[in-house]
Amino acid sequence: MAIWDLVGVVAPLLCHPNLWIRYGAIGFIASTSQRLPAADIWCMIYPIIRPFMRSDVGEVSELHLRENVKPPLSRNVFESAIQWAAVANRTSFWKPVRERPTTRSLSISSTSANTIALDLQSGKVADQSPFFVVVKSSE
Numbered sequence: 001m002a003i004w005d006l007v008g009v010v011a012p013l014l015c016h017p018n019l020w021i022r023y024g025a026i027g028f029i030a031s032t033s034q035r036l037p038a039a040d041i042w043c044m045i046y047p048i049i050r051p052f053m054r055s056d057v058g059e060v061s062e063l064h065l066r067e068n069v070k071p072p073l074s075r076n077v078f079e080s081a082i083q084w085a086a087v088a089n090r091t092s093f094w095k096p097v098r099e100r101p102t103t104r105s106l107s108i109s110s111t112s113a114n115t116i117a118l119d120l121q122s123g124k125v126a127d128q129s130p131f132f133v134v135v136k137s138s139e
Helices: 003-015 019-034 038-052 062-068 075-088
Strands: 103-107 115-119
Touching: 003 019, 003 038, 019 038, 019 062
Parallel strands: none
Antiparallel strands: 103 115
């Protein structure tokens, strides 16, 4: 496991409600960045921690991280997220894409007569239908 993988595990703790856990995460990230070359810091570490920062920092140090980290989650939100995750792990939300159902219903209008089953793996319509689905790419 690369050091930036560990930073990826620790980075979400920057918004933990407990002050000591946040400071521990800041200390780990700051000490990790002291031992890495600048290219690894700005290309590997910084993109991982950037979503948890209020603004860009000029240096990945303990002082700069502590001053610019986003405010923590409230304890109520944190506890609700933990409770949701404990219940939701039995749903398809947490399953890899390979384990999810491969067909979806694509509704053209509000009536069920205009519903098409689309095979997501092949991209083809699963059953014969008189309707055509046009998908535009924004590229």
